Amino acid sequence: MVIDLLSQAAEYRTLGDRIAAAIRFVTDGKLATLAEGRHELSDGAFALVMNYITEPARERQFEAHRSYIDLQCVVSGKETIYWTPVSYLSSAGAYDENRDIVFFEDGEASSLHMTAGHFAIFFPADAHKPNCLAGPHPEAVKKVVVKIPYVEP
Numbered sequence: 001m002v003i004d005l006l007s008q009a010a011e012y013r014t015l016g017d018r019i020a021a022a023i024r025f026v027t028d029g030k031l032a033t034l035a036e037g038r039h040e041l042s043d044g045a046f047a048l049v050m051n052y053i054t055e056p057a058r059e060r061q062f063e064a065h066r067s068y069i070d071l072q073c074v075v076s077g078k079e080t081i082y083w084t085p086v087s088y089l090s091s092a093g094a095y096d097e098n099r100d101i102v103f104f105e106d107g108e109a110s111s112l113h114m115t116a117g118h119f120a121i122f123f124p125a126d127a128h129k130p131n132c133l134a135g136p137h138p139e140a141v142k143k144v145v146v147k148i149p150y151v152e153p
Contacts, residue, residue, distance in 0.1 A: 001083055001128075002121040003112050006073065009119060018043055019069070019121070022146040026073045026119060031144055044149040053138045054079045054131055062089055062104035062127040068147040072130065073119040077141035081120060082109040082129040089127050100147075124150055 002012060009027050013020035022045060039047040057080070064086050072081070089104035096102070104127055112120060113134055122128045131141070 001123065001126045002119075003114075004119060006117050006119055012121070015121075018045060018148045018151075019071070021045065022071045022148050025146060026071065026144060031073065031075045032142075034144065041146070046147050048145045048147065049142070050145065051140065051142050052131055053140055054133045055138065057082060057129060057132040060129045060132055061092060062106065062109075062129045063101050064104070064124060064127045065100045065122075065147075065150075066095065066102070066124050067100045067150055069124070069150050070122040070128070071119060071146040071148060072114075072122070073144045073146070074114045074116050075142040075144060076116050077139050078113070078115040078134040079130065079139070079141050079143075080132040080134045081112045081114055082132065083112055083120075083122070084109040084127050086125050086127045 006027055009023045013023055021042060025041060025047065034049045036049050036051055039049065041047060084107055089107045092103040092105050
């Protein structure tokens with residue numbers, strides 16, 4: 001798992017060509033103008049542009065992906081994302097291969113305070129619970145999630 005500011009994102013291009021391409025996409029200065037929905041990128045990657053209202057953590061579930069790495073970038077608003085290794089959690093259901101997602105029961109986690117200009121990278125071993133309140137009240141968030149095909153090392 002990686003968390004940093006977009007202004008530091010170039011430091012992570014050494015994580016591989018696909019991650020480097022995703023970083024170029026989120027640092028090209030066009031995120032604020034992207035329309036909601038799916039945007040196809042190169043090499044099997046795609047970006048999901050989402051607008052939503054944050055929710056209490058108790059209403060969200062931990063999730064993880066096996067086929068894709070998530071690069072999540074907050075464009076506006078703020079949220080908390082909870083993170084913990086998949087190995088620390090118990091599965092709450094079967095892996096959905098079509099959606100590339102598995103959900104988990106709650107467990108001990110670290111909280112990541114994400115505001116506009118922050119990004120995080122979640123690998124298949126990283127369970128994450130996104131879209132959670134970052135304060136006492138729900139808040140509108142615009143976020144871009146780049147789904148990067150995962151190739152085992």
